[in-house]
Amino acid sequence: MQSKRNFSAKREAIYETLVSTDIHPSAEWVYEQLKPKMPGLSLGTVYRNLAVFKEMGLARSVGVINGQERFDAKMTQHPHFICQKCFRIIDIPKGYNVLDKNAYTMIERECDVEIELHSITFYGLCKKCC
Amino acid sequence: MQSKRNFSAKREAIYETLVSTDIHPSAEWVYEQLKPKMPGLSLGTVYRNLAVFKEMGLARSVGVINGQERFDAKMTQHPHFICQKCFRIIDIPKGYNVLDKNAYTMIERECDVEIELHSITFYGLCKKCC
C-alpha cells in the first residue's frame, strides 16, 4: 500500500509520529507509540527510518539525552530549551534563533571556517521543575 | 602520592590531558593518550573521572559525535564550531556567545522556563574540509 509521500505504510507512520509530537522523541519512544497500533513493527525499522529522514532532510537530531538520540521533524530553525532536571526538550520560537547579523562573517574570518548554520540551546528548569 | 588538587595521580593525569587539549576529546582519546605513559590505566577509570569532573564543574559535555561523548574542560562559556565533514570541534571566542540582551527574560516569560545558560554551536566546513 502506498501513502502520501510514496512512503511505505510503516515509514509514513513513523514520520507522522515524529512530526506530530513536540517532545523531540527518541527512537524507542516512537517505537513504543506505534507498536500497539502496528504490532509487526520492529525497533530496527524505526532506527533505519529515522536515519532515512535525517538523510532526506526531513528530521534532525536535537542531541543525545541520557544516552538516547532525540529527534525533531519540525525543520524550521529554532532554539531548544532543555530542562536540567526532567530533561524535557522544549521548542523556543524561531524568532529567538538570532545572532548579531555580522557574527557569521566575523567568525568565518577569525576562525577560518565556513558556517552553514547554528543552533542555540538553553538550559535551566522548566515550569514543572522550578 | 598526592598532586596539586588533592587528586590521585591518575585523576590528575586525566584532568591535565583534558584541560590541555583543544580537540574536545572523547573518553577513549584521553585513554589512548595516557595509556603509554601510564600502562596501568583502565578505560573505566577515565570514564569514572570524566563523570567526576562534570559533577565538580571542572568539565562539561560538548555533545555526542559519532556516538561518542566529547568533553571540554575550558569552562569559559564559548560557542563551538563542528565541521560537518571531519567532525572536528573548534572553539569560537567567547565574545560570540552573545544573544540579544533581553532574550533570557523574554523567553522565560514566553515559554515559562527559567534559563540558566545557553550554548551556541555552529556547523559548516573547517578550512581543511572546504
Add this chain to the structure above:
DNA sequence: CTAGGTGCAAATTTTTTGCACATGC
C-alpha cells in the same frame, strides 16, 4: 583501619547490521 580510587571483566544500553523474506510496481 578507613575511605576513596582503580583494574578488570562482565553487564547494560543503545544503535547498527546481515540475511531471509515480503511487498509494490
Add this chain to the structure above:
DNA sequence: GCATGTGCAAAAAATTTGCACCTAG
C-alpha cells in the same frame, strides 16, 4: 523480477558497574 522495506536476532559500540584489591593518610 527488481528494488526497496522490514523482522528478527546477532553484533557492535559506548558506557557503566560489581567486586576485590590497593594505597594514602
